Amino acid sequence: MKKWLLIILIMMSALVLAACGTAENDSDSSNGSGDATQEDQSSEETPSEDSGDTEDSKVYKIGASQIVEHPSLDQAYEGFKQAIADAGLEAEYDFQSAQNDQNNASTIANNFVADDVDLIFANSTASALSSLQAVNSSGVEIPIIFASVTDATEVGLVEGMDQPGEVITGVQDLHPDAIKNTVKFIDTYFEGATVGLVYNAGEANSVTQIEAVNEAVEGTSLSTVERTVSTSAEVQQATNTLVGEADVIYVITDNTVVSALETVVQIANEQDVPLIVGEPDSVKKGGFATFGVDYFTIGYRAGEMAVEVLTGEKTTADIPVEYPPNMQLFINKGAAEEQGVEWNEDWDEDAQLLETEKE
Incomplete structure (x- = not known):
């Protein structure tokens, strides 16, 4: 009897051990499957390289x-x-x-x-x-x-x-021919004139232009006289000192003088002195003429x-540096009348006519 009880106990122990082993295998299998799923999700959540701004949206x-x-x-x-x-x-x-x-x-x-x-x-x-x-x-x-x-x-x-x-x-x-054409224009219609130049000697671009004006004047009937300023507040006084000495005033594209151009226009109108300028916007502000660009x-x-x-x-x-694409003669007919300029019929065809803009 004791022998049979011992056999039964051994068999029951074996069954219990087998069941435990099966449970552990099932658990290991489940954990392995779970780890693989997490790796897939991590891969899907990785940001795309295109998630930043595109050129169109920048x-x-x-x-x-x-x-x-x-x-x-x-x-x-x-x-x-x-x-x-x-x-x-x-x-x-x-x-x-x-x-x-x-x-x-x-x-x-x-x-x-x-x-x-x-x-x-x-x-x-x-x-x-x-x-x-x-x-x-x-x-x-x-x-x-x-x-x-x-x-x-x-x-x-x-x-x-x-x-x-x-x-x-x-x-x-500055078109390479702008100053040459401007000086030629002055020489043609104001022969023998003394041209008054007002500019800021501290502006490198202005010094370059003044040198070009004086070079272009060589061999013509013209001569030049210069006045320099350092601030826009000095422009009126400098221009006034040209009255009686200059027959024509020529304002190049000097930022200091152009920013105070209304004072130059006023003097030119009051003293009947033709005012030649460096660009069309100054013609619109009361300058008489320019060979300029837009x-x-x-x-x-x-x-x-x-x-x-x-x-x-x-x-x-x-990208090479470029000159202005176009250049032409601009004339303000009203300014010509204000400054005592006798109108030439050729200008009706040769120039683009502008009017003084009202403030």
Whole structure:
């Protein structure tokens, strides 16, 4: 009897051990399946490389620097923004005017670099020089597109028209024939005149133009007399000293003088002195005539360059510096009457006639 009880106990123990082994195997199998499922889910939740902004949705940060606010530079800025918009790009602009102060221009440029903007639009020679210095000093390659620069090579922005910089290129505002044609116009219709020049000797672009005027005058019946200023507040007095000495006043695209052009126009009108200017917007403000260019067009072309750079299609080093696309004679007939100019019928066909804009 005892023998049978022992056999039964051994058999029951074996059954219990077998059951436990089966349960442990089932548990191990379940845990393995669960781990595999978690790995699949983790793989599916990995962010896609395309989850960031696409080119179409990107909003570009553009710093826009301008040495001073006056109609020509303002038109170039408007043209620049229009080209960006026409290309379908979205942009946020940080527009800063240096109020005709070179120190302010430098501060603005350094702030743009610190803000890590995508591109700088430098609208004037002073703004372009400050921007290039700030970018070069920082070691950060922020592209610069300039406009309204008289001679980019002369002031050292680039090595040549077909040699743009690693971070800079743009559109000049002085057509190579503009000053020659203007001097020829004065020589033709005001033979033997003394031409009065008022400019800021601190503006590199102005010095370049004055040198070009004096060179163009050589061999003509004309002569020149110069007055220099350092601020717009000095323009009226400097212009007044030309009365009785100058037969014609010629205001080049000097930012300091153009920002105070109304005082020059007033003197020209009161003293019956023909006022020749450097661009069409000054004709609209009361200047008599210019061989000039449309600044909106200059800015627009600069904007097209910016689009190519922002989208990665080109770098600034791939885009040569350009001259203004068009140049023509603009005349303000009302200003001619105010300044005692005898009208020539040829001007009706040769010039685009403009009127003085009312404030």
